[in-house]
Amino acid sequence: xxxxxxxxTFVHRLLDLYRExxxxxxxxxxxxxxxxxxxxxxxxxxxxxxxxxxTSQYRLDSDKPVVGRSEVVFLPTERAHQLFIELAGDADxxxxxxxxxxxxxxxxxxxxxxxxxxxxxxxxxxxxVPDVLRYCIEVMTIVILRLGxxxxxxxxxxxxxxxxxxxxxxxxxxxxxxxxFTLGLLANESNSDxxxxxxxxxxxRRYQSLVMDMEPRLCRRLxxxxxxVFAPIFKA
Numbered sequence: 001x002x003x004x005x006x007x008x009t010f011v012h013r014l015l016d017l018y019r020e021x022x023x024x025x026x027x028x029x030x031x032x033x034x035x036x037x038x039x040x041x042x043x044x045x046x047x048x049x050x051x052x053x054x055t056s057q058y059r060l061d062s063d064k065p066v067v068g069r070s071e072v073v074f075l076p077t078e079r080a081h082q083l084f085i086e087l088a089g090d091a092d093x094x095x096x097x098x099x100x101x102x103x104x105x106x107x108x109x110x111x112x113x114x115x116x117x118x119x120x121x122x123x124x125x126x127x128x129v130p131d132v133l134r135y136c137i138e139v140m141t142i143v144i145l146r147l148g149x150x151x152x153x154x155x156x157x158x159x160x161x162x163x164x165x166x167x168x169x170x171x172x173x174x175x176x177x178x179x180x181f182t183l184g185l186l187a188n189e190s191n192s193d194x195x196x197x198x199x200x201x202x203x204x205r206r207y208q209s210l211v212m213d214m215e216p217r218l219c220r221r222l223x224x225x226x227x228x229v230f231a232p233i234f235k236a
Contacts, residue, residue, distance in 0.1 A: 024073035053080040152185040157233045170223025179208045
């Protein structure tokens with residue numbers, strides 16, 4: 001598996017955080033450490049939870065202005081610890097850098113048994129582009145990954161060429177429409193995760209605000225990037 005520089009950095013930071021972790025972690029803390037948006041971090045954790053590698057729990061947050069308000073936090077499971085041991089293999093357990101190198105080589109070489117999970121997590125790592133573009137790409141990458149292969153994906157594939165002028169130059173209005181259209185599609189998907197839905201709505205709104213204020217040059221560049229992000233739906 002070929003990794004980009006940002007993906008390699010992401011894996012290193014994730015491993016360092018795993019080593020340091022001695023209690024539950026909030027997705028915002030994960031986002032800060034691994035260099036992604038809070039929405040992306042939360043989506044990654046929910047994906048890992050679906051795979052049985054982390055478990056979520058609610059705790060009261062004393063820093064919140066509303067007394068008694070709870071927040072969701074995550075903890076690695078025993079399965080995650082076993083996976084780490086398998087990936088570390090025969091690396092010197094007293095040398096953390098050697099362990100990270102061994103794990104990185106296994107990921108590159110396809111030694112990670114659940115290659116689909118590895119690809120889905122790494123696909124959520126944004127490219128090395130200006131912050132405003134990276135944010136927009138992150139949001140839309142999660143859209144395409146979460147649509148899976150169901151009805152929403154087919155509807156998007158049918159209408160996408162008209163929404164963002166697939167064979168021409170993508171316009172600002174097309175990018176704005178894309179945000180609203182994907183919001184509607186995911187709203188029809190069965191997702192009982194209230195926190196995820198709340199975050200997604202907030203980030204779609206921010207996406208549209210950023211597109212509205214974006215310089216024409218960046219807008220064109222984002223349009224080209226969106227074609228890359230959504231290209232997989234035509235291969236399903």
